[in-house]
Amino acid sequence: MDIGYSSEDSHDGPEESKTEVIIPKDVITDVLTELDEPSTALTVSTVKPLYEVPEETNRKFNPFQREAVDAVTFKLQKRSFNSQLNGSNGAKSKKQKSTSKGDIAMVEGPNRYKGSWGSSSDESEPYSYSEPEEINSKPDYEKTVQLTAKPLEDESSVMYSKEPFIHIPRGVGIDLTNEPGTRECFVPKKRIFQWEGHKRGTNKLQFFPNSGHLLLSGGNDSSVLLWDVYHNRSLLQGYYGHTKPVKDISFNNDGTQFVSCSYDKTLKLWDTETGKCSNKIKLASFPNVIKLNPNSDKQNELLIGLTDRKIQHYDLRSNEIIQTYDHHLGGINSITFVNENRNFMTSSDDKTVLVWDFQINAPIRFISDPHQHSMPQIALHPAGKFVAAQSMNNTIVVFGATNRYKRNNKKLFKGHNTAGYSIGLAFSPDGKILGSGDTYGNAYFWDWKTSRLVTKLKLDSKPLSCIDIHPQETSKVAIAGLSGKIHYLE
Numbered sequence: 058m059d060i061g062y063s064s065e066d067s068h069d070g071p072e073e074s075k076t077e078v079i080i081p082k083d084v085i086t087d088v089l090t091e092l093d094e095p096s097t098a099l100t101v102s103t104v105k106p107l108y109e110v111p112e113e114t115n116r117k118f119n120p121f122q123r124e125a126v127d128a129v130t131f132k133l134q135k136r137s138f139n140s141q142l143n144g145s146n147g148a149k150s151k152k153q154k155s156t157s158k159g160d161i162a163m164v165e166g167p168n169r170y171k172g173s174w175g176s177s178s179d180e181s182e183p184y185s186y187s188e189p190e191e192i193n194s195k196p197d198y199e200k201t202v203q204l205t206a207k208p209l210e211d212e213s214s215v216m217y218s219k220e221p222f223i224h225i226p227r228g229v230g231i232d233l234t235n236e237p238g239t240r241e242c243f244v245p246k247k248r249i250f251q252w253e254g255h256k257r258g259t260n261k262l263q264f265f266p267n268s269g270h271l272l273l274s275g276g277n278d279s280s281v282l283l284w285d286v287y288h289n290r291s292l293l294q295g296y297y298g299h300t301k302p303v304k305d306i307s308f309n310n311d312g313t314q315f316v317s318c319s320y321d322k323t324l325k326l327w328d329t330e331t332g333k334c335s336n337k338i339k340l341a342s343f344p345n346v347i348k349l350n351p352n353s354d355k356q357n358e359l360l361i362g363l364t365d366r367k368i369q370h371y372d373l374r375s376n377e378i379i380q381t382y383d384h385h386l387g388g389i390n391s392i393t394f395v396n397e398n399r400n401f402m403t404s405s406d407d408k409t410v411l412v413w414d415f416q417i418n419a420p421i422r423f424i425s426d427p428h429q430h431s432m433p434q435i436a437l438h439p440a441g442k443f444v445a446a447q448s449m450n451n452t453i454v455v456f457g458a459t460n461r462y463k464r465n466n467k468k469l470f471k472g473h474n475t476a477g478y479s480i481g482l483a484f485s486p487d488g489k490i491l492g493s494g495d496t497y498g499n500a501y502f503w504d505w506k507t508s509r510l511v512t513k514l515k516l517d518s519k520p521l522s523c524i525d526i527h528p529q530e531t532s533k534v535a536i537a538g539l540s541g542k543i544h545y546l547e
Contacts (some may be wrong), residue, residue, distance in 0.1 A: 078303045095111045110536050194477040215295045222285065223313065223330045225268045233268040236523040237528040238439055242485035244512040245532045245546035252284055252292075259537035261305050262525045266312045269528045272317060272535055274543060275303035281317050283329070284543070286527075296327050298334055305347045309356050316359060318344035324361060326373060338376055341365065348392045348401075360401060362389025368403055370416065371509055380416045385409065390433040390479065393444060395458040402444065402458075410446070412462050422462045433479035437521075438505075439488040443468075447482050453493065453503075471512045473501045481523040483534075492534060494521025500536050502547065516544045 225233050255276025265271035271293070272284040281303055293329040299319035308315045314335075318324045320343055326336035340390070342365035350358040357373045362407065368382040368389055387406030394401050395412070400421070404410050408431045412422035432446040437458060444458045453470035457463050473480075473495040480492040484505070491503045498517030503510050521538035530547075537543040 058178065073465065106169075135159075149205065156420050183266055221330065222271060222283075222497075226270055226287055229270075231529060233270055233529050235529060238486040238488070240487065240529070240531050242490055243532045244490055245514070245534050246512070247547065248514070248544050249547045250515060250545035252290070252545070254537055254543040255280065255282070256541055258302075258539040258541050259543060260303060260523060262523045262535050262537055262543065263306060263308055263315075263464065264324070264527055264535070266308050266310060267528055271312070271427055272525075273306055273308065274537065275306045275317055276541060277302040277537060278541075279303060279321075280328070281306060281315075287546075290545075294332055296332055296334075298325055299323065299445075300467045307347050307359075309349050310351065310353060316347055317343050317351060318347045318361060320344075324371075330420075336373055336376070338371065340369075342367070342477060345389055346392050348394065351394055351398050360392050362392050362403065365387040366405070367397060367410040368392065368413075375378075382413055382418050382420075384411060384418070384420055390431070391435045393435045393437055395437060395441070395444065395462075396460075397441065402435060402462075404435055405447065406431055408432075410435075410462075412496065424464070426464075429515050434481050436484055438484055439486060444482070445470070445482055445491060447475055447480050447493065449476055453482060453491070468508050470503045470508050472513070473499065477518050478522060480520070483524045485526050485528045487530050490526075492524055492526060494524055494536055494538060496520045496540070498540075500524070500534070500544075513547065516546075517542065 084387040151430050243306050252274075254274060255278045257277040259274055259276040260276045263273045265273070268283060268284050268431065272282065272286050273281065275281045279297070279299045279301055281299075282292060283294040283296070285291050285293050298319070299321055300318065301320040303317050303319045306315055306317045308329075313329055314326060315329060316326050318340070319354055322340045322343060322421075324340060324344065325334050327334055336452070340361070340363065344361050344362040346362040348360050349356060350360070359371050359373065360366050360368055360381065361371065365383045366383060366387060366389065368385075369378055370380040370382070371377070382403075385403065385405040385407055386409075387398060389403055389405055391404045392401055393403075400412055400414060402410060402412050408425070408429050411420040412424075413420050418520035430449040432448050432454070434444065434447040436445050438444065442458055444456050446454050446456060448454050451471060451474050455465040455468040458466065470491060472495075473493060474497060475493075475495055478496050480494050480496070482491065484491055489505050490511070491505050495501060498515065498519055498521055500512075500514045500516055500521060502512040515537065517538060517540050519539040521536050521544075523538065524534065524536040527533040532547055534546040535543055536546065
């Protein structure tokens with residue numbers, strides 16, 4: 058006859074009902090050794106199967122029901138139940154072996170202190186990990202993943218390519234040294250590539266001046282990134298130093314330097330190839346737009362529009378303010394050089410457009426109308442005679458860019474939605490096509506001569522707020538927005 062153990066009350070008195078504990082014989086020795094309580098009173102009784110329901114009871118057996126038993130009996134019964142449960146599932150219980158807890162004075166190495174985790178360990182590895190199966194599903198366009206690197210100090214850069222990239226490449230299927238606008242341009246028909254861009258949104262895009270073999274971008278991740286447009290279209294260099302979102306960027310005429318402004322109220326001048334920050338200016342307010350003077354003899358000067366209604370004119374050699382222009386009644390949204398770079402035009406939240414002479418704090422033209430809406434973005438036509446302004450009433454209006462600066466009521470571009478966002482716009486190098494994003498992630502392209510909408514492309518689920526058209530290619534466009542992804546169209 059098989060034997061087992063059960064606990065009994067040791068006091069004298071009326072006979073009470075006793076709880077019978079069912080214990081498999083193969084765990085008795087191990088349990089008693091573990092408990093090490095020789096004073097516990099135990100008696101021998103007949104062992105019944107664990108799940109056998111006594112005939113004298115009609116209640117349903119519940120293995121999780123708790124009863125008032127002493128600590129020794131509870132441990133024995135719990136261990137017995139776990140052993141039987143594992144056996145019923147067809148799985149062999151893993152035998153554990155005692156291991157050392159280690160030296161309390163050591164924190165590394167095989168003999169380091171493990172605490173309570175070192176009391177026992179399974180013979181096999183408790184955890185296993187396998188890489189998920191890669192799904193080979195190629196989209197209808199190529200894309201690249203942004204590389205990330207954390208700079209070690211302020212105003213630093215990370216170079217992702219060891220090859221020099223400033224020099225214009227050859228053997229790419231097109232002569233990038235031609236004068237922009239000499240080729241006839243067409244509207245793009247599809248997306249051919251996608252850069253991952255910036256996390257939390259891309260705010261500005263600009264192709265390398267004249268050649269367009271590089272693409273500069275600034276975004277809400279506080280970084281400025283330089284992308285390769287030809288070859289493998291990889292990330293070439295990252296410029297880190299701003300602590301808040303980068304609002305605007307601007308190349309100088311030859312692309313060797315560029316400036317950036319950020320919501321951390323700083324303006325930085327960068328060397329494009331080395332990535333060094335050569336100048337830094339602390340601003341009095343948040344910047345919205347920044348432009349380097351395009352005149353070749355004044356590349357050391359820049360204009361920056363602030364949210365405190367002022368445009369400040371800086372000299373980068375001395376970091377001094379040359380002039381402050383403060384006739385707007387709202388934050389400055391855009392700055393555009395007009396009239397062969399002899400004047401500049403600004404738009405503001407006050408729904409007006411002003412034209413200025415350099416270094417004179419008095420506008421020479423004041424464009425306002427009771428039905429005029431705020432115009433957050435303005436682009437100059439390559440011919441230099443007109444500017445197109447993105448209006449908040451879902452239209453693009455046109456003004457003259459010489460002498461009278463009068464609105465052209467014969468040209469009106471519509472069909473897209475821009476209300477509530479600062480949506481960028483751009484002209485093709487030959488001036489025949491006008492491109493823009495919108496709040497629903499679409500790219501729109503109009504014929505400049507007829508104002509007719511030619512193409513609408515659905516690219517994203519979030520607003521597309523910045524766009525630039527390649528200065529040499531006939532139909533290539535870069536466009537991005539709040540999703541951060543940079544779409545390359547052809």
